[in-house]
Amino acid sequence: MNGRPILPMIATYLVLLAVTLVFFGPVLFMLVGSLKPDELVLAEAASWRGWVPESVSLENYRSVFERVPFGSYLASSLVINGTIVGLGLVVNAFAGYALARLQWWGREAMLAVVLAILVIPFEAIAIPLFYQLSALGWRDDHLVQAIPFVANPLAIYLFYSFFLGLPKALEEAARIDGAGVFRTFVAIVIPNSRAAFASVAIVTFLFHWGIYLWPLLMTTSESVRPLPLGIATFYTLPPLAWGDILAFGVLMVLPVLVVFVVFQRWFVAGVAATGIKG
């Protein structure tokens, strides 16, 4: 565009730059702090010096692996999240498809139930669920941290709305060719719904990576505990070494940052779609 006023443009950049610095500041603080000696993390925090470390070392990272079973926390997080995302995609996509496309007695009632369940926050059922599963003797393993989150009303709803928007013609053609419900779903619907599967998978993964309350209630062994409990424990473990703790933080958030940056488009689309549809 010609003759676009230059001053508002500069002002926009300056404001954005300032706000971005404030928002990115704590992330940068974590990165820089993880690379310098423990005693300097706080001592230099409020000065300019603190942001440009004189000597960079990976000592803190080595220390993390020495002081806590980081590998075990990471493995637990991966197993728990892999189970939730993997099984969740199958279970919730199935349900979403049955609700969106198939004709059956009880469909409307079931849809209403799913939407009603959407309103129940996990925190409201955490305590009774804890006693329910403890009574069965099921606690303190990886699966108990994953299975309760596989069937997810929000994921069902997202799949349901996505499948509603797919053109019916393809499925009808497949049926006329004699394909049954499952064949149609696997051969026609799934390949045409990659966007929905990708955004549900990514949103589910990012959401559950930080899961804290449930593992806190259900686990006692460090060997099955995921990263969020790991950092909460590490941070209370003497001697208090801020550099080590920040290094743990960097290692813990790295997988989600990679997923987020690589799949940003899907993720943002998924979040935005839920927002616009409301």
Added chain:
Amino acid sequence: MIAWRHQEARAAWLLMSPALLGLGAFILLPFALALVMSFTSLRLGSPLSVEFVGLDNYREAFADPAFRRGLLNNALFALIVVPIQTALGLALAWLLDRQLRGRWLFRTLLFMPVVFPLSLVAVIWVILFAPGPDGLLNGVLSALTLGAWTPRDFLNDPVWALPAVMLTSIWQGTGFQMVVLLAGLQAIPRSLYEAAAVDGAGAWRQFWHVTLPGLRNPLIFVVIVTTILSFRVFDQVRIMTRGGPQDASTTVIHEVVRTAFDRGQVALAGAMSVIFFLLVLGLTLVQRWSMRQREEGR
């Protein structure tokens, strides 16, 4: 055709059953248990037999000063965090909704805190809130006020503990509002702005008469979600302050967990869970209703 319909119904139930089993066993059943439990005298390790006690637990919950403090804190959380976060998110989305170099980078960096696990966010901010002149926030405030600021221990200060947790949440959540509102802004047809400009509307009037009405749904959505999240706060409080000092920063869920696990009062915790659920349900209904009202009023 009838055989096929029959096959379809069978397939539907088959497809539905794993989800149904999961939702039933892990959401509906514990929800029902919370309800039933809340009307009994169930206590862990108590030799007394379990009895039906009517609404006693609910009375006890509302009489419990810590739980009341939690309710108040959650309400304050919603009243303060939601408007600030929404205004900030909207302002940032509005700034980013134009042709800019590096827009992708700004958006990525601003959104980044949203994907950080809350436990990590809490630990980072504990360090930023560190007491004494070495603490980052204390240092910045003292530099900004030319030394007039007295360094304090934010997280152990009854006045500052809750605002500190709020600030942490605002930092973590604003990017979410921004992304949803940005997508909403981009969905408003440019032609509406052009028409408004032709009618002589300046930037400010365009914002009020084109932008805000066009953002109605995304705005209601982010406000609902953030308000509900304000009532669910637990992780940050647990890690940063443990609800202290003297319950100054406790929340409903923090009290539910404490009542069940530290005090063993399972039934009371059940009643608190039910109260918490009713609150969230009420919020959702009020906001859904207001959404419909405005839709009809147009």
